[in-house]
Amino acid sequence: MARALIQLGGTTMGSSLLYVQAAQRLGLQPITLSADPTRYDHFAAKGAEAIRVDTDDLDALIRECSRLRATYGIAGFTSAADSFYATASELCRHFDLPGPNPEAIEQCCDKYTQRQLLAASGVPVPAYRLAANAAEVENFAVEIGLPVIVKPAVGSGSVGVRLCRTGDEVVEHTNYLLGGQHIWRSEPRILVEEFAEGPVYGADIMGNEVIAICSSDFGPPPHFVYRGCTYPALLSDDEHERIADVSLSCLRALGLGWGPTGIEFRWTKRGPVVIEVNPRLHGSPTPQMVDLAYGVDLITAHIKLAIGEECNLRKNHSRTAAARFLVADRDGTLDWIGGDSQAAAVPGVAEVKFYVQPKTTIVRTGDYRDCLGHVIAASSNLPRTETILQRAIDLIGWSITPFPTVDEQKQCAAPHLPD
Template sequence: MARRALILVEGSRYNGPLYVQAALRLGLHPITLSADPAQYDYLAAEGIEAIGVDTDDLDALIRECSLLRATYDIAGITSAGDSFYATVGKLCRYFDLPGPDPVSIERCCDKFTQRQLLAEAGVPVPAFRVAANATDVQCSAVEIGLPVILKPAVGTGSRGVRLCGNLDELAEHTTYLLGGKHIWRSSPRILVEEFAQGPHYATHIMGNEVIGIEAAEFGPPPHFVYREGIFPAPLTDDEQERMADVSLSCLRALGLGWGPTCIELRWTKVGPVVIEVNPRLGGGPQHIQLAYGVDLITEHIKLVIGNEWNLRKTHSHVAAWRNLLPDRDGTLDWIDNGSLAAAVPGVAEVKFYVEPKTPIVRKGDFRDSMGYVMAVSPNLAQTEAILQRAVELVSWSITPFPTAYE
């Protein structure tokens, strides 16, 4: 009898290892298809099968999966990120497997189209325009009113996203995006967006069920690099209900509702405003498992392979995480092994993505994180205290790069 395989299109340093481990626990043989399998160090470390293939070429992926079917029973196809989620939907349609609607995913992943559909459905979103050149960007920003956020119309992980407070910053970032430094996954189009101000939240959804809402904070502007998060967010019943209602209205407007969705919002002076709908799990959903006992990655894989999932909470704690963000560029001289932080009661995980002697070059997006600390306890105050104590026990040293005149 052929082994049941789970095909993963590309990986991710956050959720990739979790999908591999969950697949193994479910008795599946995970196989990662990637344009560059070597970029995912966890594949080699855990001896996971990986195949090099052009993941931007749907026909090449179909051929590879067809070849694999000669050896394996392909139980399901999915991805740890959203960049290839529309492709996953097309593969699932081709091989008659459970999967997301590729048309809905493609519309959602185009941020301009997404906002158009949300606005037409009456979902509260920031004012927005789309621009293809510097003149359009400036005109759009003046119409909306500074400060504005510039972001690629298609992209993930806050790559190329910047808050621009004046016309000089606007021109500088426009030049960066259109001048060849930013790598575009599609034709260059810039979303110019009103800066909605207020606390930031993320609604975590599976299917049509709201699992919970997370509070999150960013590091210093002008970039949007996540600094920390708390799950579940400390909200009133009214705030919880209003954000859940708005989030579910996003699914209806965008034709989503199969599998995971992560919806980012801000609570502004007019209430919840939707910043972005991501047709995937939020990065690193371990905190949800710590707080509620629900393993969203395992439950997502169950859906992918046609099994019944179980989203029932088994307990109710408060989990929090803090990203370890460098305050300068330079060479990482040393970073401790995290053993002191990990020994603090209530610390669930300490993880590093970097090693000593690594060059640290901040990019202003998710790649800036050097690692994270995660904690859990029965209540918010205790969790925050545990996290703070643990983070203070993590130390490192970065020597700035030598300047040209030294």
């Protein structure tokens, strides 16, 4: 009987496809359960199977997996997405397969609960308050002191996250979040946080081992759209040790330590301050860069843990890998995007990936959805990697036709009168 790896849901930027491909390399049949299989490109992977099922209904998932056991030996469960990872851990428990603690995953995915647990254990975090309505958001912003971060208590990908420098910006963004434009996955609750200023770093962890630490940078405020990422981060031994120590403190505080964890930091005057702990791998292109920089395949390691096998986390080499995201510069209709084949041919370029196709409607939202694609490069040192990356970026281009203005729309709609 064939052994299957069951994956819940998916991601639109490639991590789920990497899980499918890694499962196939391990001789497993990848099966993805999703409420909407058409949303994700990995369902088209050769030999992959996709089944439509309500991923919010645990009983429905259990019934479907029980049915699958008549055909497959279920080797394990996993997910590449926050919103499904807790459910995947519930399935691990139900079918007595390896996996993380579902309660730990649930409380980690709630940013307020996560903040409380970290702070109670002495882990450095920004000052924070939880607000249930607009008046509380305004009061807490004054209490913490401007500027502040205003964001949903549950979510990912910087969706709904904004830096507010003035009281008017706090009111504007709160009205946006509570006014029906933001899609809430649960009861509306808003986190108001101190703005921790400083360089951004990320730690990639498997089990209780810090595998890699990267440096990242964002586009201009008030939003937090990733522009690039580099492995390894340029840190002194002391700085590296401090981030690693705080990372392990996060695991203990949150009851994590099985499988992957991704942690984001800001290095402030206090040293490393934890911005967010994700009880999963950081999304693509992080796994590819860790593999390029160190020879550690985090996705294969995660799958091996999920199916009860020993994983290999030994570093095979030391290189510099970097990625640059291609970010939309305006709203409108994407006329064309190209240069990927030329960029991919540059020596040292490891991957060029576009997330969108021509004729796509582009509406910038100030989060991960503003990214049109990415380029990854790797070499023996940072200057060379940056040169390779820039050479590839210079070969890529796109054109976005802005939406017509109100006056242009009126002009087009006006009847044409003969002379």
